[in-house]
């Protein structure tokens with residue numbers, strides 16, 4: 001068993017999704033190797049050396065890897081994937097974009113969003129918006145999968161420790177030419193002082209009931225009082241109340257905080273798919289029959305325009 | 316410019332699914348089936364390109380049982396010109412035809428049809444894999460732009476500039492054509508097909524191909540050994556006031 005984890009990072013910092021993927025990898029075996037492919041990524045690689053259970057960190061530095069374009073990275077990863085039994089990446093936009101391309105190149109049928117590892121070839125993953133959990137046995141020689149980050153705890157790293165368990169190896173990627181047909185132009189990243197949605201211990205989400213982008217400030221104020229991240233339903237994002245990267249659900253982000261507060265959200269199955277593994281769920285909705293109350297631990301039937309400012313004021 | 320849009324027939328998104336007692340799959344008899352919502356967005360986008368004079372022809376392709384041709388008719392009612400049905404005896408949701416096999420079958424159609432652009436849904440709402448577009452791009456060695464919320468094809472139809480929805484916000488990439496684009500929810504809002512267009516769609520050409528004739532090994536690599544309900548949440552309570560809610564969160568749940 002030798003397991004390759006593809007690290008997600010920003011070239012300067014590791015993304016927390018990598019640490020949960022490493023935990024999943026360790027359930028498969030002890031020989032866990034992490035690949036950091038990017039541009040000027042030595043700091044990212046160093047930050048991994050003290051992670052529990054990582055044997056080796058491979059660094060592939062190339063300008064062609066700067067924007068993680070699958071066109072540039074998939075062929076490279078597929079080349080040396082052959083010496084591993086398992087290839088893992090987080091089930092984030094990064095992993096979902098890249099890993100299927102790798103998987104097709106090595107003729108392996110990938111598993112998306114794995115939530116449990118039952119053995120070297122047997123895995124669980126949610127299907128039908130999380131309304132069923134399927135167990136699959138893979139017959140491919142190299143098993144390729146993305147890992148649902150909320151299903152595993154992050155691996156511990158000893159910050160600033162001199163006790164570096166892992167060895168570091170540089171792979172020559174200087175010969176990697178960027179694919180001529182795809183060009184990265186720009187990115188528009190949402191900047192926020194709030195905690196990241198997928199890692200926050202508390203999430204406050206607003207739905208269509210919030211009514212306007214201006215009113216969404218009510219959600220933000222409550223979130224700030226709780227040190228929470230802000231989420232939204234698809235309807236709220238479609239209507240422009242909140243940015244697209246706030247969408248929680250089947251086709252948005254998957255979150256599992258200690259506390260999830262759904263405000264003015266009806267509770268469509270596509271929304272529940274993204275939050276029903278939260279530890280405690282609170283719903284504030286004026287419709288006593290809203291389906292969200294069926295998953296809520298604490299339901300408050302109230303007009304959000306009264307209840308939310310009151311709650312913010314009393315916390 | 317020719318555009319191919321692969322489409323899939325799936326359980327309608329409003330249906331509450333039921334798992335078969337023997338765990339072999341999801342009950343599909345007498346269940347409302349529809350065009351996968353992301354594919355509907357892909358068809359709409361292609362048809363808009365045709366209406367703008369950017370595309371000459373929009374071809375929709377589906378893989379499934381004979382009844383899957385209804386999603387081709389739905390797509391042609393939106394405005395696609397013709398349809399290709401690739402028949403397979405395998406289930407297309409779980410434990411049957413897998414994304415890699417779909418990508419291989421689609422590759423053979425793409426090689427034959429030579430489109431300039433393939434627009435497809437980012438995921439189907441049954442198996443939720445989100446793989447096929449990326450795999451097709453790999454097999455063709457074409458550029459890929461996934462999770463698109465905006466597609467601009469330049470006037471000379473040589474390049475598409477695509478805005479992608481990613482975890483931290485948006486990315487913009489330029490792909491030389493031919494390319495694969497997968498759609499996200501905010502690319503467009505699909506139209507309702509008008510009755511005359513639904514009637515017209517019935518007359519549009521529809522070709523049927525047996526998947527067995529395409530020289531692709533579609534035997535499953537994954538064996539589904541179980542299918543169960545997700546863990547149920549224990550029922551909660553209603554609180555009467557904000558004060559009670561805060562008290563419960565502090566003293567019972569201890570989460571704030």
Ligand SMILES: Cc1cc2nc3c(=O)[nH]c(=O)nc-3n(C[C@H](O)[C@H](O)[C@H](O)COP(=O)(O)OP(=O)(O)OC[C@H]3O[C@@H](n4cnc5c(N)ncnc54)[C@H](O)[C@@H]3O)c2cc1C
Pocket residue numbers: 206207208209210232233234235236247248249250251252253263264265266267268269270271274284285286287290302303304305328352353440
């Ligand atoms: C393919 C597909 C994928 C999808 N993916 C997602 C996804 O990832 N995430 C997602 O969220 N959705 C997704 N959806 C959409 C989903 O089906 C629902 O349409 C959406 O979640 C509804 O959002 P909402 O609850 O905010 O709006 P609504 O369903 O309109 O609910 C609004 C709620 O607000 C309440 N309300 C109104 N005013 C007040 C008030 N003053 N005080 C208190 N309560 C009030 C109402 O009682 C109602 O319950 C998807 C749909 C499809 C077809």
